[in-house]
Amino acid sequence: MSYRSFTTLDVYKKCRFFRKEISKLTISHFPKHEKYLLTAQILDSSRSVTANIAEGHGRYYYQDNIKFCRNSRGSLEETLEHLITAFDEKYISKEILKSMKVIYDDCIRLLNGYIRFLKNSKRGDSD
Numbered sequence: 001m002s003y004r005s006f007t008t009l010d011v012y013k014k015c016r017f018f019r020k021e022i023s024k025l026t027i028s029h030f031p032k033h034e035k036y037l038l039t040a041q042i043l044d045s046s047r048s049v050t051a052n053i054a055e056g057h058g059r060y061y062y063q064d065n066i067k068f069c070r071n072s073r074g075s076l077e078e079t080l081e082h083l084i085t086a087f088d089e090k091y092i093s094k095e096i097l098k099s100m101k102v103i104y105d106d107c108i109r110l111l112n113g114y115i116r117f118l119k120n121s122k123r124g125d126s127d
Helices: 008-028 037-056 062-088 093-123
Strands: none
Touching: 008 062, 008 093, 037 062, 037 093, 062 093
């Protein structure tokens, strides 16, 4: 089996799309006084999602990869919380929150599936 880059993973692609949407959202909707507060936090957490997928993939050991994917999942959850905070502070509308939640749900589903795949591969249950 040949090496495949983390950039070819569907979970990475979807999480990257989510990260880019978060970045656009902060530019267009977050006030300047949040630059070093909520804006910085949501950008950091969304970037951590894809960074952890990449780092785990580069470890070459299933258990390490699973650990980093779990970290990624935690960062994804944190990003959702920051979106909820942005909604509560009236920086984003309910419609924007809902549309971001749809992307978030896809990311969580793919990430959980990837973790399941890694666990099965570790046990030798994959093809």
